[in-house]
Structures are given as C-alpha cells and as structure tokens.
Amino acid sequence: MSEVSGAPAVLFENIATIAVADVAQTLSIPVSRVHQLVRDGQLLSLRRGGATEIPADFLDGSAIVKGLAGTITVLRDGGYHDEDILRWLFAEDDSLPGPPIAMLRSGRHREVKRRAQAMAF
Template structure:
C-alpha cells in the first residue's frame, strides 16, 4: 500500500486504530473490512490511514460506500483510482462522490460508478 498520488493532503484521515475504536471493532476487523472492500486505506507519512469521511456520525461505515467500492473494483479500478474518484469534484452531483454518499445520495453515486466501470 502506497501513498495515493493525486489525493489531496487536505483529506482528513484516521489511523486504523482510531477507526477501529470509532467502529467498536478490533484493529484486525478493520483490516478485514479493507480487504473485503468495505473501506479503503492508504499510507500517509508511513502510516496506514482511512479517510474519516468514510465513517458516519453514528460510528458506522457510510451507506453505499462498500457497494460503490465493489462496483469499481469489479470494473477493474485500483483502490488508488477509486480513492481519487471518491474525492474528486463532480459538478453534476454536486460536490464529490463521498459527499453525496454522506448526504444519502448513494444510488446516484452507484449509478455513476456503474457507468464508469462498464
């Protein structure tokens, strides 16, 4: 896992241990969630981190994120490309795909992911 080129340094990210605490899960479970495509992680300054926007205020993974990741992975996108896309401005949404997921517009985000992947 490398630092993601083209991903803004402004994106707030949390160490895996803190994500585990917020989810109420052991660190090993968070690593499993990343392997299974429920979350994405990357390295920042040598530490494995997960964008804080992937977590809801209720201490869960935001709705629609795992499905969106799966669609894009199935379409051949690498995790770094998926991360860049999730945080890229999209005037037609408006905002970024991750902002739309957080706002509950997961169906629209998934439709765009499907169009990109196939």
C-alpha cells in the first residue's frame, strides 16, 4: 500500500484525515476497495497512531475529488514519491489562490494537472 509511513508526523499534522473504514462508508464501497484505490494511486494515505487514514480533502461528498487521481498519476510518473505529492498538494502556492488540493476541490483540476506536468518534466 502506498502509505506515507516514514514521513515525519509533524509534516502532515495539519492535514485533516478520515479513517479508512469511514472513507469506505462515505464512498459506499468495501474497506478492501479503499486499500485498492490507494494501491492504484487514486488516493494517497498516511499513517497516524498506527492507523491508515486518508486526507479528508480528497473526498467531495460521496466521491473522490475530480482530477485527484490524474494528478497523482502525473506526479508519480514524474518520479515523485507519495510524501512529496502530499506535501505539494497541501502546500500554499503563491502562483495559485491556495494549495493545489483547494484548486482541485474548486473544479480547477486542469490547471493543477498542468502544473503537475510541468514539475514532473
């Protein structure tokens, strides 16, 4: 599973997370499918207190935020590790009106993906 288990806890302590079981319930899928989504790069997870959790901002109601999976794929293909992807998604960007995850949540996934492509090459 692609987990950010080696990442310093302080690095991601400001990211609100949801337990995998709660994500499964929200998406109306089995817990094993959530783990598969993480393995497939449609979601990223991190470890907190020994539990695997998903950033809350990755969900929009009962769905995964549009454009998230594509952005993760572009960055992974560009050689970025999951820790770096999480850091980038949640970091403030002076050239954007907020962090990339906020842009994805507001429907501006094409702009985020363009920036991810530029970083990856």
